[in-house]
Amino acid sequence: MIRIFDTEEEVANEIAREMKEHLFNEQHPVFCLASGSTPHKSYLKFAGNPEIHGKIKDFNFVSLDEWVGIDKSSEGSCYQMLNQDLFSLISLDDSQIEFFDGTSPDLKQECSRIDRYIEQHPITFSLMGVGMNGHIGLNEPGCPVLNHSSVVELSETTKTVAQKYFNQPTELEQGITLGLGQVINSKRVIVVITGERKADIVKEMFSNPDAKLPAQELFGFEHIDFYLDAEAAKYIDRHQG
């Protein structure tokens, strides 16, 4: 289902509400949450709700993606973005966080480690952003739907757009990411897209079924919803989906 909200604020309110509801209602909640600019407000709203704090001991987190070669302490690492927007605000203990190490000398082993964690702790709530080229996590256009993590070559678009996360020009070549199949297998998935800068890719996603965009692989599932604000949805028919 596609839900179009008037403002980004409304999208964030709804996501924060659903995250809270999930934390309270799910027996073993395992969250897989995207980093990046889009979910920033949702995390602040979730973390700012005093009601959740007694339940944070039940919150488990598994990583969606990370830049290969970038240390978790670096400003633009996926870990650091989430740490600033969420982990530190809810005082999540390290033992509750299973995150890709993009600096590992053995990235294959790193993929297996996260895959094993997910086999033992299935993801119950995924929140995905969509890249300017329609990527999900770091699964780039044309990628296969994998049920395991992998190391991928980044597209030129991703390398360029990602510079916004770093405070100095940063060479990025590869990413380590969950497979689309692992995201699809989550119990509940919300894909969030906001802002006018995403309007063109949103149009492509919903009007060109042959575009081979990773985000399109998430179409047609009962448990996967797309939440858009009016700016991102400006070229699509409000009544579709």
Ligand SMILES: O=C1O[C@H](COP(=O)(O)O)[C@@H](O)[C@H](O)[C@H]1O
């Ligand atoms: O590179 C990435 O981009 C997407 C979208 O980022 P945003 O800054 O436009 O929200 C993000 O969801 C993904 O996790 C990340 O790897």
